[in-house]
Amino acid sequence: MKKTVYIxxxxxxxxxxxxxxxxxxxxxIILSSDSIREELFGTLxxxxxxxxxxxxxxxxxxxxxxxxxxxxxxxFYDATNLKRNRRSHLYRTIKSINKEAxxxxxxxxxxxxxIIEQNNQREGLKRVPExxxxxxxxxxxxxxxxxxxxxxxxxxxVDISDFEPEFAGDTTHDSNYHKETVREHINMTIRNAKQxxxxxxxxxxxxxxxxxxxxxxxxxxxxxxxxxxxxKVSAMYHFVxxxxxxxxxxxxxxxxxxxxxxxxxxxSDKYINKHKxxxxxxxxLSAFAKIDDxxxxx
Numbered sequence: 542m543k544k545t546v547y548i549x550x551x552x553x554x555x556x557x558x559x560x561x562x563x564x565x566x567x568x569x570i571i572l573s574s575d576s577i578r579e580e581l582f583g584t585l586x587x588x589x590x591x592x593x594x595x596x597x598x599x600x601x602x603x604x605x606x607x608x609x610x611x612x613x614x615x616x617f618y619d620a621t622n623l624k625r626n627r628r629s630h631l632y633r634t635i636k637s638i639n640k641e642a643x644x645x646x647x648x649x650x651x652x653x654x655x656i657i658e659q660n661n662q663r664e665g666l667k668r669v670p671e672x673x674x675x676x677x678x679x680x681x682x683x684x685x686x687x688x689x690x691x692x693x694x695x696x697x698x699v700d701i702s703d704f705e706p707e708f709a710g711d712t713t714h715d716s717n718y719h720k721e722t723v724r725e726h727i728n729m730t731i732r733n734a735k736q737x738x739x740x741x742x743x744x745x746x747x748x749x750x751x752x753x754x755x756x757x758x759x760x761x762x763x764x765x766x767x768x769x770x771x772x773k774v775s776a777m778y779h780f781v782x783x784x785x786x787x788x789x790x791x792x793x794x795x796x797x798x799x800x801x802x803x804x805x806x807x808x809s810d811k812y813i814n815k816h817k818x819x820x821x822x823x824x825x826l827s828a829f830a831k832i833d834d835x836x837x838x839x
Contacts, residue, residue, distance in 0.1 A: 542611070544613075544615075544641070545615050545616070545643045547615070547645050548628055548631065548644065548645070548646050549561070549649065551649030551650065552656060552678050553677065554660035554674065555697070556697065557647075560696055561617045564617075568612065569613050570603075572603055572604055572616065572617065573617075574600055574620040577599055581596060581599065585666035585667060605638055608635065609638065618631070621677060623680050623681045623682060624682055625682040625684065625689055625816075628689035629688050629689045631689070644690045644692075645692045646684035646689060646693040647693075648684065648780060649696050650695070650780070652704050655703075656674060678774070679769070679770045680773060681774075681777055683773075686787075695785050700784060704778055710724075712754060716766060719837050720839075721837055721838045723750060723753045726750060727747070727749075730749065730836040731743060731747055733832045740790075741794055742825070742828060744779075745798055746833075748782070749772070749775055749829075750771065751778050752771035752773065752775035755771075756769060772798065779791075796822050797829060800826055801830070804830040
C-alpha cells in the first residue's frame, strides 16, 4: 500500500504535536524528535551534538522501517524541520527507500506573539526560551515541490490578516543604501512594478520586504541596521496568503520572494541545481532585481 510521509515544518510551540495527535489513526506512526529525546535521555533538555545526532539517527532508522513495512501507511515526521536543505536530504532519503512514497510538507505558521504566548503556557522543559522562538521564526524556509516534497499544505488555520500587526507600521532602513523608509521602499517597488503590467511582479513587490519589520537588527556600534532573513519571513507571509492555492503563478511568486536577496550574490550552477530553479524563475528574479534596485532614494 502506498505510503504518505508528512514532514512537519514549524517553530517550537506552534501546534505541530497537537496536530499529529488529532490527525493520526491506527494506520499512522508518529516519529517525534522530542519523544525520542525523552526516550533516550529521560529529558527534553538539549544535549550535546553527539546526543542530538543519536536522536535523529534513531528517528531516521524508524522512518526506514516504517517505509519498508506493510504498516503504517501514514508517517508523521515531527521536528522543527525549518531548513530546506535538511528537508531536501530527508526527501531524497525517503525516495531512495520507497520511491512511491508521497511526501507532503505540512507548514505550521502563526503570528510570532501568538506562538510566544502559547509557548509560555507550556510547562517545564517543553517551554522554549523566547529568544530561540524568535530565532526560529525568522529562519523558517518555505518548501518547494520537487526539492523537499511532492506536495505542500498550510496546516494552521490562519490567514494573512492575522499577521498584519507584524508589518502594519514603518521603520527606517538606517542604511547607506536606502535613504527611504521600508514602507516607502515597498510602495516605490509596487509603483515601478505596476509599470510593467505584470501581476506576478506586482505581487512580489507587495510582499518581498514585509519581513523587514520583524527582522530589523540595529547595530549600535556601526550605526546601521541589518535585516537578516527578512526574505524568509516575507515568503512565509505569502505562503499563508496563498491559502493552499498552489497555482503555477503563486508558486513562482513564492520562490522569487524567497530567493530575491540571492540576486545580490548571483546564481551559480550549483545553487540553481540545489533549489531546482527554472528558467522562468530566474527570468522573473532578474526582472524583479532591476525593479528593486531602482526603487530607492539615492
